[in-house]
Amino acid sequence: MFDDDADLQAFRLRYREFLHEFAPHGWRAHATTTDATLDIQRSWLRTLAAHGWAAPHWPAEYGGMDATLAEQIVMQQENSRAGAPAVTMFGMALVHAAATLLEFGSEEQRRRHLPHILQGDEIWCQGFSEPGAGSDLAALSTRAVRDGDRYIVNGQKIWSSGADRADRCLLLCRTDPDVPKHQGITFLLLDLRSPGIEIRPIVSLLGSGEFCEVFMTDVVVPVTDRVGEENEGWHICQTTLSTERGPYLLPVVNKLRDECAAMWTMAEAIGTDHAAQVAAGFHAEVAILSELIDRTLLQAAFGKSGNESSILKVYYSELSQRLTTAALEMAGLDAQLAWTEAFDLNSDTFDGSWGLSHYWSWSWTIAGGSNEIQRNIIGERVLGLPREPRPEARRS
Amino acid sequence: MEMTLSPTQQAVLDACTTALGRAAGPARARELRSAGGADDRLLTLLGEAGYLDVALDEESGPLTAVLITELAARHLALAPVGARSLVAPAVIAAEQLPEFVTIMDLAFGGPVRYAAQSEALIVLDGHDARLFTAAEYTTTAVETLFGYPLARVELQGGGVDLGAGSGDVARRWWRVAIAAEIAGTARAALDLTIDHMQGRVQFGKPLSALQALQHRVIETHVLIEGAMWMAREAAYHGAPAESSSSAAVAAVEAAGRTLFEVHQLSGSIGFTDEYDLTLSSLRLQTLRTEAGGMAAHSRALVAGRWGA
Numbered sequence: 001m002f003d004d005d006a007d008l009q010a011f012r013l014r015y016r017e018f019l020h021e022f023a024p025h026g027w028r029a030h031a032t033t034t035d036a037t038l039d040i041q042r043s044w045l046r047t048l049a050a051h052g053w054a055a056p057h058w059p060a061e062y063g064g065m066d067a068t069l070a071e072q073i074v075m076q077q078e079n080s081r082a083g084a085p086a087v088t089m090f091g092m093a094l095v096h097a098a099a100t101l102l103e104f105g106s107e108e109q110r111r112r113h114l115p116h117i118l119q120g121d122e123i124w125c126q127g128f129s130e131p132g133a134g135s136d137l138a139a140l141s142t143r144a145v146r147d148g149d150r151y152i153v154n155g156q157k158i159w160s161s162g163a164d165r166a167d168r169c170l171l172l173c174r175t176d177p178d179v180p181k182h183q184g185i186t187f188l189l190l191d192l193r194s195p196g197i198e199i200r201p202i203v204s205l206l207g208s209g210e211f212c213e214v215f216m217t218d219v220v221v222p223v224t225d226r227v228g229e230e231n232e233g234w235h236i237c238q239t240t241l242s243t244e245r246g247p248y249l250l251p252v253v254n255k256l257r258d259e260c261a262a263m264w265t266m267a268e269a270i271g272t273d274h275a276a277q278v279a280a281g282f283h284a285e286v287a288i289l290s291e292l293i294d295r296t297l298l299q300a301a302f303g304k305s306g307n308e309s310s311i312l313k314v315y316y317s318e319l320s321q322r323l324t325t326a327a328l329e330m331a332g333l334d335a336q337l338a339w340t341e342a343f344d345l346n347s348d349t350f351d352g353s354w355g356l357s358h359y360w361s362w363s364w365t366i367a368g369g370s371n372e373i374q375r376n377i378i379g380e381r382v383l384g385l386p387r388e389p390r391p392e393a394r395r396s
Numbered sequence: 397m398e399m400t401l402s403p404t405q406q407a408v409l410d411a412c413t414t415a416l417g418r419a420a421g422p423a424r425a426r427e428l429r430s431a432g433g434a435d436d437r438l439l440t441l442l443g444e445a446g447y448l449d450v451a452l453d454e455e456s457g458p459l460t461a462v463l464i465t466e467l468a469a470r471h472l473a474l475a476p477v478g479a480r481s482l483v484a485p486a487v488i489a490a491e492q493l494p495e496f497v498t499i500m501d502l503a504f505g506g507p508v509r510y511a512a513q514s515e516a517l518i519v520l521d522g523h524d525a526r527l528f529t530a531a532e533y534t535t536t537a538v539e540t541l542f543g544y545p546l547a548r549v550e551l552q553g554g555g556v557d558l559g560a561g562s563g564d565v566a567r568r569w570w571r572v573a574i575a576a577e578i579a580g581t582a583r584a585a586l587d588l589t590i591d592h593m594q595g596r597v598q599f600g601k602p603l604s605a606l607q608a609l610q611h612r613v614i615e616t617h618v619l620i621e622g623a624m625w626m627a628r629e630a631a632y633h634g635a636p637a638e639s640s641s642s643a644a645v646a647a648v649e650a651a652g653r654t655l656f657e658v659h660q661l662s663g664s665i666g667f668t669d670e671y672d673l674t675l676s677s678l679r680l681q682t683l684r685t686e687a688g689g690m691a692a693h694s695r696a697l698v699a700g701r702w703g704a
Contacts, residue, residue: 129664132597133598134598134663134664135598135599135663136598136599139598139599158664159664202668202670203668203669203670204667204668204669205541205666205667205668205669205674205678206541207541207669211664211667211668321656325652328681328685329685329689329690329691332504332505332506332685332689333506333507333546333681333682333685333686334505334506334507336540336542336681336685337507337538337539337540337546362659362660362667363664363667365660366659366660366663366664366667367664370660370663371660372608372609372660375608388599388606
């Protein structure tokens with residue numbers, strides 16, 4: 001990926017040494033339930049934090065390392081090499097919440113939340129989508145009405161991954177219904193233990209409860225928990241969303257590489273030229289993805305990924321779907337039936353279940369801004385193509 | 397080939413549609429999925445009405461049987477309508493036809509649809525086939541979310557020889573049946589997706605009004621129609637090697653594209669258990685891998701077309 005210069009090589013060796021000494025072994029055997037996986041990840045996050053490695057991308061003054069992109073990539077490579085647990089359940093806190101607070105939060109908010117995030121004391125989720133506002137996120141209707149030094153929030157959020165285990169939620173609300181829809185949205189930090197909140201897991205087609213609905217009835221949110229100014233939420237949430245199309249994708253390349261290796265093992269057993277060509281084709285595509293990520297990350301500072309990050313999202317998610325589909329075709333129906341007990345959606349390694357990898361890959365092209373929306377962004381903002389006429393934009 | 401149905405065929409299909417509308421459908425599919433069984437009741441109903449024996453009827457013939465198979469799949473019927481109405485009559489004498497019968501091919505491992513519920517099993521072994529009664533094999537149910545009951549099979553008895561070349565014949569009709577089932581199942585998934593797109597308003601208009609999405613729906617529709625007509629033509633001509641495998645290849649292609657499009661166009665709701673999409677879409681996963689999947693259908697097509 002990068003040729004290490006002397007400094008980077010020293011950094012790599014230092015982190016490798018740390019992993020050698022502290023990374024847990026045999027943890028996968030214990031990660032049989034979501035609760036057990038959460039304990040393993042929290043414990044590892046605390047170990048990372050104790051040695052200063054938990055949030056390399058954060059500024060040093062908040063407990064980060066001011067690490068360069070090259071250093072972050074090196075850490076991902078070394079994590080993968082050592083088989084260290086990925087702290088995926090804290091991803092929304094460490095990446096999305098942190099990026100939002102670091103760019104738009106008040107100093108008081110940063111001091112209040114970032115230390116808890118670093119210690120694994122807070123799990124965060126995202127409260128953006130609503131039943132009537134999916135791809136058209138700006139159409140959201142959850143209302144926040146100002147009442148002195150607080151907001152009263154009423155509404156419903158949906159597809160909030162992990163909300164049933166979360167402590168806090170990045171929440172988008174409508175504060176002004178009388179202006180064009182993008183201009184009347186405010187970004188709040190919601191304490192999920194507040195009275196008036198009900199969280200219901202949604203049973204997925206896999207039978208799991210990864211996604212949740214969050215119902216809010218007269219929930220009180222102090223004005224001090226507002227990020228940025230009132231009605232500036234749309235601009236702020238773009239940062240939150242762009243993080244998941246940027247550095248957050250680094251671990252997925254590891255997983256795809258793992259999947260390619262597993263596919264090659266199958267292709268070798270099948271022993272036909274066609275199977276080998278399929279496996280090789282995917283290997284090349286993963287290499288392209290890796291190049292695209294490097295290029296995009298190097299072009300944009302962390303937390304300010306540009307519109308080209310949409311290309312990464314489209315490329316990765318569709319590659320993952322095609323790769324797992326091809327693998328299932330090679331492996332047959334049996335492979336779809338052999339599932340692991342506890343599957344980590346965001347794992348950076350292939351856990352051997354083509355079926356689960358495949359079905360979760362379906363969600364990647366929908367979640368975090370569907371690929372249709374990503375294509376709109378690429379067309380309009382990268383290629384400069386005209387926008388589709390949008391009737392509601394005329395609302396004033 | 398006649399591209400329109402005869403009055404008799406149309407009457408049979410209309411009556412069958414009414415029967416399936418009453419006895420099958422999403423609610424029944426959910427009920428059976430929870431119970432883990434197959435729809436004996438429906439199969440009996442279809443059998444008593446004569447729908448499963450139309451292939452043997454001179455006027456209706458296999459073309460009507462393929463239409464019924466397609467229709468049953470479209471109504472989410474959980475019964476081996478294709479195996480019983482298309483495959484079994486091609487290799488088993490009319491008076492010996494079991495009501496509930498399914499198929500396995502020794503060339504491919506893996507679980508078998510409806511094996512635990514069937515009273516007989518047509519086992520394909522190279523060019524030949526044998527008929528096993530339920531007493532001659534044991535089954536172990538496999539947990540699955542695909543909407544079909546699946547089980548691994550262990551043969552114990554010797555079965556009854558169905559004659560030289562019966563394996564080849566059964567395999568060709570099996571491909572036609574799979575193609576028809578895919579066409580019907582994919583159609584059900586696409587119909588529901590179109591309903592969703594017409595009701596789901598984003599950016600001030602229904603998703604169905606967005607041209608980029610319309611094109612994808614249309615392309616999927618064309619693939620499903622293609623598979624459907626290939627299956628019909630293959631049945632009409634008596635399932636020759638080339639057209640039966642062509643139908644299966646086209647159908648498996650259509651299944652893959654349909655699966656992707658219906659889930660993408662339905663968005664997150666399609667990923668939930670409570671929404672009916674998975675009742676049809678996940679069945680496509682079994683259908684596209686059954687009988688050796690694309691690799692086996694493609695080899696059969698090459699062999700049928702060029703004798704390779």
